[in-house]
Amino acid sequence: MTKTLNNLFEKFLERKSLFKDKSRLQAAYHPQNILHRNDQIELIAKILAPSLREEKPSNLFIYGKTGTGKTLTTQYIANQMMELSNTKKIPLKIFYINCKLRRVADTEYRLIAQLAREFGKEIPPTGLPTDEVYNIFLKTLESKKQNLILVLDEIDQLIHKAGDEIIYNLTRINSELKNSKITILGISNDLSFTNNLDPRVKSSLSEEEIVFPPYNAIQLQSILKARAKESFNQGVVQQGVIEKCSAYAAREHGDARRALELLRVAGEIAERNQQETINITDIDEAEEKIERDRFIDIVMTQPKQFQATLYSIFEILKKKKDSIFTGEVYDYYKTLCDHVGLRPLTQRRISDIIGELDMLGIINAKVISHGRFGRTREIKLALSPNLKIKIRKILEEDLLSPN
């Protein structure tokens, strides 16, 4: 047993890797120069430049689909500005905060606490009143006499969960500060969320607006080529591979992150199969694997109640070919809870859970009206048959196991 394992490792080491530097294809990597974003970089730089002269720049709102380089570009500019301000001793700070990260900055308290922490203050994760944290933050900011640019990535998530008063409060802070100013740079991939915003908040948030258009297939190709050159050994990537990756990603609103992931996973698959090169067919496999891993990961990390709901949907769909409705799911769910010793939730909650499963893309739930026979959600499964079997198995195991 150990012998074969040793053998395997040795073989692995002997083999030459396809990768020169895999990290260059990973999401965390920040390239030296950003392709096809010169206009946006220039625009943002112009808008933020006054802060280097210790004036307050306009608030800025950046919008663009996922994988269009919003975050990358702003971080790039922020780094440049920080470098400059460090060498020239300009009192400027730029905080980058991702509002989507759960348990980091997705509520008002946590956002302000995070800001105070960036200034080196110890703030407990809970226990203090929000006002108090505000005061701590304000005091330190005021004492440092600094201009602050606050980059709020995925700001739509924050506002969705915590309401728009936060932005209002943050902008209002400026009138209370004598020595410092706060500028908000909001990043979002969902433009429609501004529609339900308080008009005052909306206008103050988007004093300036920049849109990041999706990359087209040609642009994606040049991005991929540049990265592939850095990350793979020469001659590894076969003709047509890059083109296919970009075509796939361009089809999905020009998501560069996805294109890079596709290429990386294709590389990993090729390596595991002990191939010398990456073939076009590896990309199809990569696409499937990414999708599969994503769903399995989602399903496994869901709470029991979600799993029970999903399992109910599976079971009913097994008997009934076509679509099913909320009421049926709830009935089945209740008996299932009895079976596995779970405390059943109310229908109200299950309705929400079905909505969330829809958001996750595991099911398709469309609200339809049956006229006289009421209004309900029409539920369909959004998984390939192969994946369906796999996920069913996972659910079965998870539901029957204790805790």
Next chain:
DNA sequence: GTCAATTCACATGAAAGAGACCACGGTCTAGTG
């Protein structure tokens, strides 16, 4: 046949509760000098 009213089966919203986690300040207790 037409048209408005009715009706169903939930969807959707708002508010409030439960329970976990935590900080802070006050009080009690045991150990120390």
Next chain:
DNA sequence: CTAGACCGTGGTCTCTTTCATGTGAATTGACGA
């Protein structure tokens, strides 16, 4: 006298329940042609 243990109070946060209101079209039934 003092450090540490141990409350009680008040705070946030997530998940959930409770109560209330909304909704789209099939059905119904009155009405007139």
